[in-house]
Amino acid sequence: MLGIKTKLKKLFRNKNQSLVNKDKIIDLMITFKADEFGHECNTEKADLGYGWIHYGLLRQQKPKRVLCVGSRHGYIPAVFAQACKDNGFGTVDFVDAGFDLDDKGGWTGVGYWRTKKGRNCFNNFNLGNYITLFLTTTKKFSQRYPNQVYDYIYIDGDHSLKGVTSDFKLFWPKLNRNGYLVFHDICVKEDKPEGVYGVWKLWKKLEKEFKGIKINYLGSGLGIIQK
Numbered sequence: 001m002l003g004i005k006t007k008l009k010k011l012f013r014n015k016n017q018s019l020v021n022k023d024k025i026i027d028l029m030i031t032f033k034a035d036e037f038g039h040e041c042n043t044e045k046a047d048l049g050y051g052w053i054h055y056g057l058l059r060q061q062k063p064k065r066v067l068c069v070g071s072r073h074g075y076i077p078a079v080f081a082q083a084c085k086d087n088g089f090g091t092v093d094f095v096d097a098g099f100d101l102d103d104k105g106g107w108t109g110v111g112y113w114r115t116k117k118g119r120n121c122f123n124n125f126n127l128g129n130y131i132t133l134f135l136t137t138t139k140k141f142s143q144r145y146p147n148q149v150y151d152y153i154y155i156d157g158d159h160s161l162k163g164v165t166s167d168f169k170l171f172w173p174k175l176n177r178n179g180y181l182v183f184h185d186i187c188v189k190e191d192k193p194e195g196v197y198g199v200w201k202l203w204k205k206l207e208k209e210f211k212g213i214k215i216n217y218l219g220s221g222l223g224i225i226q227k
């Protein structure tokens with residue numbers, strides 16, 4: 001039987017041996033309710049899942065402007081904002097129409113961004129300087145900011161073929177050369193109560209055209225193309 005001191009020392013040593021701050025990761029994942037299935041992540045293990053891919057790309061690419069479309073409680077936009085904070089610069093435009101479960105075309109949105117708690121959540125996690133929420137549709141956003149360009153774009157909003165194709169057409173021209181465009185849910189093919197998923201169909205075309213990278217072990221899938 002290990003004594004309590006030995007146990008604590010072992011824990012402390014293990015903690016210190018990690019490259020990353022596990023407490024901080026767990027804090028972020030709990031605060032922004034990381035979807036473990038959707039992002040192949042594990043909160044208890046401080047495993048960011050797809051968040052590692054985004055965080056790694058953003059830390060290496062060091063973008064000035066990031067666009068994030070769609071999130072239920074802010075997990076992926078928070079990872080983006082944290083990466084910008086850790087880079088020392090860069091900002092995230094986070095666009096979500098704030099759809100609720102009852103809204104048609106809400107794609108499992110829970111209306112969080114319409115609430116005070118949702119609107120303040122990034123500030124409360126000290127990420128407020130690195131992210132701005134735009135409570136609107138992608139179409140209206142792109143009409144309102146026609147000249148805005150990005151280095152990294154993530155699309156996880158309207159998952160129908162029509163919706164995701166429209167987002168691709170809206171934002172591909174706004175991606176800087178060498179920038180990344182990343183799609184969530186490229187592997188979901190079954191019809192669900194929230195709608196008929198069509199990201200995989202668009203991805204099939206783009207993957208060939210742009211020699212895309214597909215990341216998928218369990219289900220949702222992440223697709224990355226570079227301009």
Ligand SMILES: C[S@@+](CC[C@H](N)C(=O)[O-])C[C@H]1O[C@@H](n2cnc3c(N)ncnc32)[C@H](O)[C@@H]1O
Nearest residue numbers: 070071072096097098099108109137138157158
């Ligand atoms: C709930 S997310 C999908 C879940 C996400 N994978 C996650 O980890 O949280 C889809 C979001 O996209 C938003 N959305 C759907 N269509 C949109 C549109 N046309 N423009 C902006 N946001 C949209 C919804 O409000 C919803 O919050």
